[in-house]
Amino acid sequence: MSRNSDDEKYFNMHPFKIYHGQDGRWYTYFLYPEGQTGQNGEDRYRINRKTKADMDQAIIDHYHAISMDPTFEDAFRRWIEERMTYGELEDSTYTKYCNVYSRFFPADEPFTQIHMRDMNDHEVEVFLKKALAGRNVQRKAFNDLKTVMNGVFKFSRREGYTDYSITLFFKDYTVPARMLAPSAEKDDSEEVFSEEETEKLASYLWQRRTPVCLGLLLMFQTGMRVGETASLRICDVGKDSVTVNGTEVYYRDWKTGQRVCEAKGRGKTEAAHREILIPEQAKITISAALLQNPDGPYLFMKNGHRIKTRAFNYELHKACRMVEIPERSPHKIRKTYASLLVASKVDERLIMHQMGHRDFSTTMKFYAKDRKERKENLSIIRNIVDIGAGIEEKDNSGQ
Numbered sequence: 001m002s003r004n005s006d007d008e009k010y011f012n013m014h015p016f017k018i019y020h021g022q023d024g025r026w027y028t029y030f031l032y033p034e035g036q037t038g039q040n041g042e043d044r045y046r047i048n049r050k051t052k053a054d055m056d057q058a059i060i061d062h063y064h065a066i067s068m069d070p071t072f073e074d075a076f077r078r079w080i081e082e083r084m085t086y087g088e089l090e091d092s093t094y095t096k097y098c099n100v101y102s103r104f105f106p107a108d109e110p111f112t113q114i115h116m117r118d119m120n121d122h123e124v125e126v127f128l129k130k131a132l133a134g135r136n137v138q139r140k141a142f143n144d145l146k147t148v149m150n151g152v153f154k155f156s157r158r159e160g161y162t163d164y165s166i167t168l169f170f171k172d173y174t175v176p177a178r179m180l181a182p183s184a185e186k187d188d189s190e191e192v193f194s195e196e197e198t199e200k201l202a203s204y205l206w207q208r209r210t211p212v213c214l215g216l217l218l219m220f221q222t223g224m225r226v227g228e229t230a231s232l233r234i235c236d237v238g239k240d241s242v243t244v245n246g247t248e249v250y251y252r253d254w255k256t257g258q259r260v261c262e263a264k265g266r267g268k269t270e271a272a273h274r275e276i277l278i279p280e281q282a283k284i285t286i287s288a289a290l291l292q293n294p295d296g297p298y299l300f301m302k303n304g305h306r307i308k309t310r311a312f313n314y315e316l317h318k319a320c321r322m323v324e325i326p327e328r329s330p331h332k333i334r335k336t337y338a339s340l341l342v343a344s345k346v347d348e349r350l351i352m353h354q355m356g357h358r359d360f361s362t363t364m365k366f367y368a369k370d371r372k373e374r375k376e377n378l379s380i381i382r383n384i385v386d387i388g389a390g391i392e393e394k395d396n397s398g399q
Contacts (some may be wrong), residue, residue, distance in 0.1 A: 024048055
């Protein structure tokens with residue numbers, strides 16, 4: 001019989017030799033289903049067919065039946081491979097989903113070996129309780145877990161592996177609040193650099209003027225993401241602006257399994273592709289970078305290689321230690337820039353454009369912070385809130 005691509009897939013799954021017996025029949029072996037063995041403990045059993053065509057069909061039918069009865073682990077692999085094959089996922093999203101799977105579905109997790117046809121509300125709820133109990137899982141991580149489970153189950157339902165509806169389950173399921181770890185609320189002073197801290201860092205970075213220090217300084221002046229700064233090309237620099245055309249991504253290649261770090265010509269979001277207006281001081285920073293690296297192609301390079309986000313992160317932590325301020329990540333520079341624009345009452349649309357945000361509420365909720373020092377805020381409160389002023393004097397005077 002002639003084989004098509006689907007048939008060939010099944011024959012590739014067959015690990016045993018197919019041979020023609022002396023009696024004229026065709027023979028091969030199949031593995032027993034998981035958990036089963038023969039009378040003497042063997043893990044395989046022999047089958048025979050009258051003709052080669054009959055044997056080929058038996059193999060196709062056998063592995064087709066297996067393929068239609070996957071475990072949760074099998075279904076996850078098929079779901080994510082299909083999405084990557086058709087370009088539905090970014091490489092970084094693929095890596096994120098794999099990390100979510102590794103965290104919540106380790107090799108010894110029984111849920112991964114349940115066949116999709118056997119899934120029900122009880123199995124899913126018991127798994128979620130085990131996955132969350134005492135694991136310090138925050139709401140965001142739980143939502144990532146739901147995303148993966150929704151994807152796997154909807155894919156399985158479409159492929160005919162199961163009739164179970166995960167949508168109906170999550171519609172009725174409410175995770176007890178006490179099972180989720182509260183999000184860590186950070187003080188504004190931990191989220192941004194104060195005016196005094198910014199001045200100290202800017203002075204230190206300019207004095208050193210290494211490519212990586214200039215890159216950090218440009219981040220303070222433009223609010224660019226660290227990945228955007230690491231991917232900024234000389235050709236993206238204009239007279240009064242820089243154009244963000246991409247970012248650095250770090251991911252696991254879905255075909256080879258190797259970890260990859262590269263600059264990609266696509267931003268984090270659609271709004272990330274933008275032309276950022278730059279102040280005069282940023283032009284000076286860019287000119288200093290060009291003097292050290294006039295031939296590019298990237299603006300920030302060292303020894304002929306693009307400077308990566310890890311180098312910027314390392315250098316910022318080092319700079320914080322050198323000027324004796326608390327260490328923070330490069331993302332805090334971006335929050336500092338947003339806070340400066342908001343405090344200066346810049347038009348909302350311009351702030352959104354500069355930051356690469358679609359919605360101003362994103363800027364206000366996650367980026368805009370108070371940059372004043374504690375003593376300055378204390379002075380403001382003392383000057384404004386004067387309730388009870390003069391009471392003590394009146395009391396002492398006997399009135």
